[in-house]
Amino acid sequence: MSLTLREAARGADDALVWEIIRPTVESGAYFCADPDGGIAGGLAYFWPETARVWIAEEAGEPLGCFYLRPNQPGNGSHVCNAGYCTTGAARGRGVARRMLDASLDEARRQGFAAMQYNFVVATNTRAIEIWQRAGFQTVDRLPGAFRHPDKGRVDALVMFKEL
Template identity: 55%
Template sequence: MQIRTPKRHNPAALVIRPAAAADQDAVWAMLEPVFRAGETYVIDPAIGRDAALAYWYDARTFLAEDDGTPLGTYYLRDNQPGGGAHVCNAGFVTAPAAQGRGVARAMLDHALVTATELGYRAMQFNFVVATNTRAVATWQRAGFDIVGRLPGAFRHPAHGYVDALVMYKDLT
């Protein structure tokens, strides 16, 4: 499924499409600085390329691009197996040069439509680092509620132990 979404302050359109194996170099170029920084994902900052891509591609994986230039990527997967498989989980990464341009929100919109079409009844973010205020605000504007707070659950490289949030949105 492709959804064309207008870019903020730009008449060109952002295309979000399923990521292919041929996109792995572009996806890694976006994941690596985020994972290495260790500020927003509970991924070992020393993770290797192959392990990072295996983690990211072990789901429905998408690429957001403008005129062939990758601007972001996200995955969508069951949050839990079995009795929890009707709730999905997603992870988002925006290329540094594209931050603040509405790419994450466009990917979220795409993910919510895709999740609904796939029959998911809700979307849950299990571990949103509370200091990631842009993401928290984006998810809240999209209707996600903070349904849990895990005090000091994330060891931030600059801020020490900070809270992690559980965020949830009903899709029915």
């Protein structure tokens, strides 16, 4: 697979990022974005002003995207936060792992000391397994913190990796 990653341009790539994240946002099963928030709500969640976004494509076909941003301002800004979303066409092709590797490389390049995922839905086992294989540790479990549309209240995890 000849996957390419390019940084998204705010404004010019809004519709493409929304195309990628829309099914996941609207499912309500993985992100804390309002499933009924439309493009404005989805982009506000996935691409706030503090974030940079990259798009993964193969032969012009969008397969996923990820964001990278400081996890907190000020004295917490040495730790970054990232989020990922793949399309159905990306499943089983290693796209998520490639985006994870790229985000870790970019985080190191930007001088971050660690990466933290603040709210990983515990039912998202495929993503959790990828992150654990990459060295992320679960540092906390938030009981019943996420309202899953099918499973009811499920736990959310806080995951962390020093860079």
